[in-house]
Amino acid sequence: MDKILLGHGSGGSMMHALIAEHFAPAFQLETLMDAAVVENLNPGRIAVTTDSYVVSPLFFPGGNIGELAVNGTVNDLAMVGARPLYLTAGFIIEEGFPFDDLRRIVSSMAEASEKAGVKIIAGDTKVVDKGKGDGIFINTAGVGVVPDGVQLSASRIQAGDKIIISGRIGNHGVAVMAERNGLRFEPPVLSDTAPLNSLVELMLESADGIRVMRDPTRGGVATVLKEFAVESGLCMIVEKWLIPVASGVRGACDLLGIDPLYVANEGILLAVVRPDVAEYLVKVMKRHPLGEHSAVIGQVEESPAETVLLTTEIGGRRVLEMLQGEQLPRIC
Helix, strand or coil, X not given: CCECCHHHHCCCHHHHHHHHHHHHHHHCCXXXXXXXXXXXXXXXXXXXXXXXXXXXXXXXXXXXXXXXXXXXXXXXXXXXXXXXXXXXXXXXXXXXXXXXXXXXXXXXXXXXXXXXXXXXXEEEEEEECCCCCCCXXXXXXXXXXXXXXXXXXXXXXXXXXXXXXXXXXXXXXXXXXXXXXXXXCCCCCCCCCCCCHHHHHHHXXXXXXXEEEECCCCCHHHHHHHHHXXXXXXXXXXXXXXXXXXXXXXXXXXXXXXXXXXXXXXXCCEEEECHHHHHHHHHHHCCCCCCCCCEEXXXXXXXXXXXXXXXXXXXXXXXXXXXXXXXXXXXX
16 A cells, blocks of 8 residues: 555544554654643743644755654744744645655654654644645644743844844745746755754853844745834844845845745744844854854844834845735745
8 A cells, every 4th residue: 555545534443553653653652642641841931832834845955844844843932932842743634645755754754853852742643535635734733841031022122132143044935936846956945944942042041132033934034024123113124235145045036036035934043132142142153053154134223113124235225024925835
């Protein structure tokens, strides 16, 4: 048998075999109960998140839907300062989906969770009629612990703060777009999907004064900056030439007529920090594999309120708004 059948979602012997042969070994599940019981969590506040992954195509340069689901959930927890501990994974699989593809996805999830230091402890499997599911969808939930004293919020942003980015922008969105449309770039553009929790932990250990962090996924960097501006009531000013963009991404965006500031990312973060710690924090981040292209890209000012301004190389300024509509659908 090389494809998923409706019987694999029936709750009977076929479904039990599917879970026992594919999910339980990959995720090292100790029980197949409907809920997992975990030991007492470390002192601190609990962070909980949930997300669904419907990326198309399922496999793209640098990653696939499985590791994307793990990394995306880990990063959502990390952005509030949490140490991710546990994940759940729900699979909605279309009848006829190849077992070889399922094995690749599940294996990549196991590898990604091990790399991030989290454990997949529970899940669910449903099979839908052929033509109703577009291959496979994955829903996740994540639980982590926020250490005492960590309080990250855009409401804490103050005028004079600095804006930091941890890496080059646009890689994930361009990689998915290229694969979907049969485009090839030299050098190849790979997704940046990665777990950011170890980088965040290093940042929090190294310096006080981090106001807020966020990973610019759908909507890209421009949308997150606008969120910061609206939530703080202040003005975000960024310098275009300071924002790191790989040459392949820049060339692809020029060719396709899109702005890399609005392209999705899956392995970088934006942070607003106190001005006196910004340069030191960037030096620390550069020592981490996911932070080697970190940079201070701008600062916060009082006015114009709730506005993002991009300063160009010739000194002009333009207003950045949130992404309007869908530039690149099914990105995660």
